[in-house]
Amino acid sequence: MTSVLARHGFLIIIAGFFAFFSIYNPVFMTFGNQLNIVEGSSILLILALGMTLVVAMGGIDLSVGIAFDIGAAFAVVALKEYGFAWPMACLVGVVGGVLVGLLNAFLVVGLKVSPFMATLGTFFIGSSIQRVFTNGGGPISYRQMPQGYRDLAVGDVFGIPTEIVIAAVVLIVYFIFLERSIWGKRIHAIGLQRSAANVAGIRVQRYMVVAFLVASATCAIGGLIGSANIRMFTPLAGFSYLLDAIAAVFIGASMHAKGRPNVIGTLVGVLFLGMIANGLNLMGLNFNLKDALSGLILVGALAFAVGQRRLR
Amino acid sequence: MTLTQPLTRRVIDSIPIAVFVALFLYIGLNSANFLTLATWELILKQAVPVVVVAVGLATVIVAGGDDVVSGGIDLSIPATATVCAAIIADQLTNHDTAVAVALILALGAAAVVGAVNATLVVRVGMTPLLATLATSVAVVGVTKVITESRRIGVSDATILFVRDGRIVGVPVSIVMMALIALAFWHLVHRTKWGMHLQATGGSRDAAEISGIATRRLVALSFMLAAFAGWLASVFVLARGSGSSPGTEETLLLEMVLATFLGAAFSPRRVVTVWGAVLGAVLVSALTVGFISIGINVFWTGCIKGALILLVVASAAAGRSQ
Numbered sequence: 001m002t003s004v005l006a007r008h009g010f011l012i013i014i015a016g017f018f019a020f021f022s023i024y025n026p027v028f029m030t031f032g033n034q035l036n037i038v039e040g041s042s043i044l045l046i047l048a049l050g051m052t053l054v055v056a057m058g059g060i061d062l063s064v065g066i067a068f069d070i071g072a073a074f075a076v077v078a079l080k081e082y083g084f085a086w087p088m089a090c091l092v093g094v095v096g097g098v099l100v101g102l103l104n105a106f107l108v109v110g111l112k113v114s115p116f117m118a119t120l121g122t123f124f125i126g127s128s129i130q131r132v133f134t135n136g137g138g139p140i141s142y143r144q145m146p147q148g149y150r151d152l153a154v155g156d157v158f159g160i161p162t163e164i165v166i167a168a169v170v171l172i173v174y175f176i177f178l179e180r181s182i183w184g185k186r187i188h189a190i191g192l193q194r195s196a197a198n199v200a201g202i203r204v205q206r207y208m209v210v211a212f213l214v215a216s217a218t219c220a221i222g223g224l225i226g227s228a229n230i231r232m233f234t235p236l237a238g239f240s241y242l243l244d245a246i247a248a249v250f251i252g253a254s255m256h257a258k259g260r261p262n263v264i265g266t267l268v269g270v271l272f273l274g275m276i277a278n279g280l281n282l283m284g285l286n287f288n289l290k291d292a293l294s295g296l297i298l299v300g301a302l303a304f305a306v307g308q309r310r311l312r
Numbered sequence: 313m314t315l316t317q318p319l320t321r322r323v324i325d326s327i328p329i330a331v332f333v334a335l336f337l338y339i340g341l342n343s344a345n346f347l348t349l350a351t352w353e354l355i356l357k358q359a360v361p362v363v364v365v366a367v368g369l370a371t372v373i374v375a376g377g378d379d380v381v382s383g384g385i386d387l388s389i390p391a392t393a394t395v396c397a398a399i400i401a402d403q404l405t406n407h408d409t410a411v412a413v414a415l416i417l418a419l420g421a422a423a424v425v426g427a428v429n430a431t432l433v434v435r436v437g438m439t440p441l442l443a444t445l446a447t448s449v450a451v452v453g454v455t456k457v458i459t460e461s462r463r464i465g466v467s468d469a470t471i472l473f474v475r476d477g478r479i480v481g482v483p484v485s486i487v488m489m490a491l492i493a494l495a496f497w498h499l500v501h502r503t504k505w506g507m508h509l510q511a512t513g514g515s516r517d518a519a520e521i522s523g524i525a526t527r528r529l530v531a532l533s534f535m536l537a538a539f540a541g542w543l544a545s546v547f548v549l550a551r552g553s554g555s556s557p558g559t560e561e562t563l564l565l566e567m568v569l570a571t572f573l574g575a576a577f578s579p580r581r582v583v584t585v586w587g588a589v590l591g592a593v594l595v596s597a598l599t600v601g602f603i604s605i606g607i608n609v610f611w612t613g614c615i616k617g618a619l620i621l622l623v624v625a626s627a628a629a630g631r632s633q
Contacts, residue, residue, distance in 0.1 A: 107621060112628040113621060117621070125613070125614050125617035246442070292450070295446075295451070295452065296454075299450045303443075
């Protein structure tokens with residue numbers, strides 16, 4: 001009984017919040033609102049998956065927001081200034097993300113800087129470049145963007161919002177590679193015990209480089225959707241996803257039997273955060289109070305998630 | 313360790329210092345005012361809040377080990393400083409409370425943050441990075457409720473004295489900063505308690521076996537960090553003549569930058585209290601220096617980021633030699 005409670009304790013918390021929000025405001029549990037939550041969580045899910053990959057490998061990526069911004073900036077500039085077709089612009093955006101990943105990989109693998117300090121440095125440099133480029137942080141808007149690009153955020157595929165479809169595809173790809181393939185096993189092995197992985201013949205450095213590149217490219221995809229949604233590139237917009245992405249990954253890890261970061265756990269973490277934000281909104285609370293409450297719930301939820309794992 | 317270190321090692325070791333000397337020489341040659349007493353007084357005054365939070369962070373890192381992800385770190389100190397500043401400003405300006413009462417209320421808030429951090433890390437078993445990140449978010453949220461996301465000006469005599477006053481010609485804030493740094497240095501590097509703290513950070517298991525109450529020490533280090541946040545709040549208030557929303561973000565980045573930059577200057581490349589002080593002052597000097605030679609302020613972040621990477625990378629290279 002205790003073990004069941006410990007294993008699924010977090011799901012019980014989620015159910016509790018769900019019930020509370022539903023009773024407080026019946027609109028919360030309508031299908032339309034649930035769809036809102038999922039759609040609103042799409043970008044965070046994409047960034048959190050990139051973060052999951054790096055954390056599974058034993059690192060951390062504080063530059064997910066930078067990759068998000070650079071992806072958005074490259075794509076919007078390619079569309080606006082160079083008149084690229086929208087699929088090409090998307091490609092340019094992803095390449096921008098890869099550049100951020102390259103810098104991280106060079107610092108961590110080449111110069112042996114710890115991932116925290118390396119990605120913090122990338123964060124400083126990336127933020128500063130955005131400020132210089134936009135002359136202090138003014139957005140680059142592009143109202144007449146091609147419909148194809150705009151549809152990344154507002155279109156739908158067979159009635160399902162494109163955002164959700166993209167996030168779902170990224171989720172499935174990550175699940176297959178990280179949880180169901182030999183590459184994923186090796187990534188987890190590196191994260192658990194790097195020197196042992198090295199002795200076992202895994203090309204640790206190559207895997208780390210690829211992981212940083214893939215993670216940043218993934219975050220850039222989030223940037224594409226973000227910029228399509230508001231039809232502009234807003235400098236430093238990605239920063240707001242950083243803490244939520246880290247929180248989602250660790251909530252997910254705490255639900256895993258061995259406390260490992262994992263794709264499904266991250267999905268649950270992201271949806272939990274989305275549900276809290278949506279539910280507090282529907283309660284019609286004052287903006288500042290909402291921020292305080294969601295922060296306190298985050299502390300409580302993380303403490304519970306980590307604490308109950310130790311009970312097992 | 314050999315007595316005569318290989319030349320490459322010595323060259324790599326001196327990179328951080330060489331870079332800073334070169335930068336200051338360049339700024340000094342290009343700006344007539346940079347190497348004047350008034351400029352350095354400004355640099356020190358600007359550095360005060362960062363110095364105070366950085367010595368708090370250094371204490372936590374000494375107790376927890378310098379691995380950023382699994383070791384000791386406290387990202388909530390700047391948020392603590394901001395919430396304390398908000399409480400003091402709100403009490404003084406909106407409720408006409410006496411300064412002492414306002415300070416005590418803020419100290420209570422800081423103690424709560426420190427206790428929550430300590431509980432999350434020591435009892436619940438969260439990694440300090442995650443625990444303090446989460447409390448930081450919550451504390452920033454609470455700050456917004458107190459200030460309603462507005463600036464609260466302060467015109468209290470005590471706070472203004474910290475801003476403008478002088479003791480034998482030296483600005484009060486600099487004197488207080490020196491005393492605080494000295495106290496933390498003495499506690500961490502010159503007392504038995506500090507030795508135990510360093511042993512805990514060096515090897516938790518070894519310290520445990522030799523009979524040191526490591527859990528209590530780690531918990532206390534988080535309380536001390538929150539205390540540093542409370543101390544810093546007074547300087548934050550004085551520097552800005554009130555509490556402003558968003559102060560914690562720049563303070564956080566500068567604190568981490570200063571503390572880890574400081575490690576590069578210590579002989580064993582470890583985080584120390586003096587290192588943190590030196591790091592904070594150097595960062596402040598660079599910021600002022602860049603402005604004085606007319607570099608676009610938007611580039612400052614880039615230069616700081618590149619600097620810290622250079623310093624940390626040379627430290628990593630020195631270690632693997």
